[in-house]
Amino acid sequence: MELKKYEEMNSLQIDALREIGSIGTGNAATALSSLLGTEVRIPLPEVRILEFNAAVEELGGFETISAGIISSLSGEINGLMLALFQLDAINLLLERMMGLQVSDYSELTDMENSAVIEVGNIMISSFVNALSGLSGVRISPSVPQISIDMQGAIITVPMAAVGNQSDYIMLIGGSFIVEGKEVPCRLLLAPDVRSLNYLLHRLGIME
Numbered sequence: 001m002e003l004k005k006y007e008e009m010n011s012l013q014i015d016a017l018r019e020i021g022s023i024g025t026g027n028a029a030t031a032l033s034s035l036l037g038t039e040v041r042i043p044l045p046e047v048r049i050l051e052f053n054a055a056v057e058e059l060g061g062f063e064t065i066s067a068g069i070i071s072s073l074s075g076e077i078n079g080l081m082l083a084l085f086q087l088d089a090i091n092l093l094l095e096r097m098m099g100l101q102v103s104d105y106s107e108l109t110d111m112e113n114s115a116v117i118e119v120g121n122i123m124i125s126s127f128v129n130a131l132s133g134l135s136g137v138r139i140s141p142s143v144p145q146i147s148i149d150m151q152g153a154i155i156t157v158p159m160a161a162v163g164n165q166s167d168y169i170m171l172i173g174g175s176f177i178v179e180g181k182e183v184p185c186r187l188l189l190a191p192d193v194r195s196l197n198y199l200l201h202r203l204g205i206m207e
Contacts, residue, residue, distance in 0.1 A: 062152030069120025
């Protein structure tokens with residue numbers, strides 16, 4: 001039976017996406033370890049299908065300022081992926097990569113924004129590569145862009161990409177552990193419903 005909305009996914013289908021998320025974020029941890037020159041670990045990520053307002057609250061609230069790294073997906077899967085970083089996570093990454101920190105997002109220069117985009121790109125690309133490799137689905141992520149804004153505004157972008165087919169969104173949660181410190185990060189995956197059905201068929205878990 002074809003899904004018409006995200007929230008119609010069953011536990012088996014969500015578990016399959018969680019397994020892909022675990023592999024994808026594990027690959028991202030390895031890539032980040034090379035980039036930062038230190039050990040990076042990540043616990044098993046949590047995949048949740050949440051209503052829009054609940055998803056934003058889960059991430060810290062509508063008015064919380066974050067840096068969102070956004071990449072469009074095309075090919076056999078269409079939609080968006082979004083990586084969200086808050087300032088404490090950005091500073092931990094910048095400290096390891098460039099030996100500096102900032103007290104406010106407004107202090108981020110083009111070079112520092114590029115470093116944050118690179119980390120987001122690694123996470124998104126690793127997840128997409130895992131998704132593509134395990135399902136045999138061709139997916140092409142676009143060059144990522146950064147948006148610094150209130151989370152409610154940033155998350156509106158992937159919701160709009162879903163085309164109002166659902167009030168729900170797929171939240172992939174996890175925290176990278178860098179030298180014993182948590183780097184909280186969330187990935188939001190927003191394929192359109194047609195792409196979600198196609199993906200589940202390719203994974204062999206569509207009823």
